[in-house]
Amino acid sequence: MREVDPRRQVSRRNFLQSAAVAAPAAALATGAGLSVDEAWADTAAALSPAELKTLVKVARDIYPHDFLADVYYITAVKPWDGKAAADPAVKAMLSEGVGRLDADARSRHKVPYAQVGWEADRVRLLAGIEHTDFFKKIRSDLVVSLYNQPEIWPKFGYEGSSADKGGYIDRGFNDIDWLPKV
């Protein structure tokens, strides 16, 4: 069977496309976009660097994929900064949400959310705010803004667009070779 190569496809066309559409400038500055400059959050328009970094942690805890580098979670979460800059109500919702998570974390673990060591402990904190507008909005936005990044599809074994490659008629639509005979 033809398997899918999970490595990042850095054909020039893909790279330019993703540069324009998805990846934040700070990530691109480091080249392939796999590691992120520490200062990526410093240029935020409305949210503090700490708030943005907490949101990224929250995003990873909501949809943890250990094979995805931070850059994809940053890409997914960063647009909230623009929305917060444009709308004070959004900014308030985000700041209050992060504030509440940090307060809960401090009272249980003596550190802010992003510094709580174990994912399981952070997930318990998230479960405590699952019913809030803040959590619901972050999660429902994230399910699109994370999984709709074409750069991550090969890591999930998904090949994306196919008409431009002639479909799968000659590329393994029926190449399964392990089924038991019946």
Next chain:
Amino acid sequence: MATFDLNDDGLVVIVGSGAGGGTLGTQLALKGIRTVILEAGARHNMEDFVNDEWASFAQLAWSDMRTTSGSWRVARDFPNLPAWIVKAVGGSTVHWAGASLRFEEHEFRIRDAYGALPGANLLDWPITLAELEPWYAKAEDRMGVTRTNGIPGLPGNNNFKVMEAGAKRVGYSQVHTGRMAINSRERDDRGSCQQIGFCFQGCKSGAKWSTLIAEIPKGEETGNLEVRPNCMAIRIEHDAAGKVTGVVYADEKGTLQRQKARIVAVAGNSIESPRLLLNSASSLFPDGLANSSGQVGRNYMRHMTGSVYGVFERSVHMYRGTTMAGIIRDEAHHDPKRGFVAGYEMETVSLGIPFMAAFLNPGAWGRTFTSAMEQYPRMAGMWLVGEDMPQETNRITLDPAVKDKFGMPVASVHYDDHPNDVAMRNHAYQQGAAIYEAVGATVTYPTTPYPSTHNMGTNRMSAKPRDGVVNRFGQTHDVKNLFVSDGSQFTSGAACNPTLTIVALALRQADHIAGAMQRREI
């Protein structure tokens, strides 16, 4: 291509260009009848379709506001997206997967076959399978359905092969690559399936039948059909005698226009069609046009649906190739011994990563969810589709508060599962899981219904005017020159996918309308 005058009162005016409206308009034009189709959505070309789930959704899907209520889970997860249907020329045949099956004989007489079922509003159709058979045959030929008219079946993809092997192991025998309105070889000036795998996103190769590419252009060629995209019908008007006289619509600039008509046919899909009739209430028709029975908007059906995804040790790549070319029909019959009436089909289905994330278990998060997502290349998938019970209280109403940009109240969709639907779904989940486990699935996921793709029943056909909205030809009982031409005519939904029946009814209706016009009855 024709253009007709707004004041021309000799026209047939059709609302909606999908399976029902697009077919009816084309067939009337071929018969020499001058026809205008008003279509709320834009007109796209095949080349403009995109192999990208969300981008395609943004391009094609109906995303105008709708509201929901009821115990179905869709109302909780997608409160403003009760249905996944298209707003574009071609209607939902642009999205559809092509599965084209005939109703069974007993599915036209369910009150008779299933008996009285508490809470359900069962009624026999005023037509029989025998009457519809010649029209099914015409529709199959027209649409180029595989396994009919000597057209070979499509080749099975990986997803089908897994389902087929599992089905055989659990003892099923009616398993094949479906009756699909997708070319398995060149036909009707359209090429054969390239196994692209984006059937839901508007087939870019043209192998899949749609009214957009396979019907409407033929109608337009006659000079008798005009399709007006970006024109949203708001209200149907009538004269003092109660005959309809035309349709008021908002054109692409949002300006209101009035198109006069000799006959009006409503084909906006089962949510918008009753909305339009209800919004056309007047002093003569205070409860909405053609609604003396009170049944307009009621008996909304969306099929018992659900999916099962199975995870295997080795790769499947279910997304490669035709999305729905695979079916098991062994559970489609009526056998109350299973604990429910009516039956269901199992059909292959696959979603890409973006839609899988949104629909596998809406609202879920954390490692259980992401671990499922990480099994994606090793997943096989099937869709469960069975007959749901019509209930009077499952209905489309005009939302009392929310209006669209033209000031028209939006459709509010209420749906509760009937206990029979729940029992059938649970049975189907078990059988689906057993099929995959029989060929080594390590995990299976019983997946909740997606927003409704099959919408039916909200202007049901009935023998007696007091039981329903339209007669055996889709003509409204109350208004002689007003027709319903889409899936909202269905008296019951059957186990199978609805579109072949919609097309067969539209072809039959075109014949009826042409005859009645010639005889000067309307």
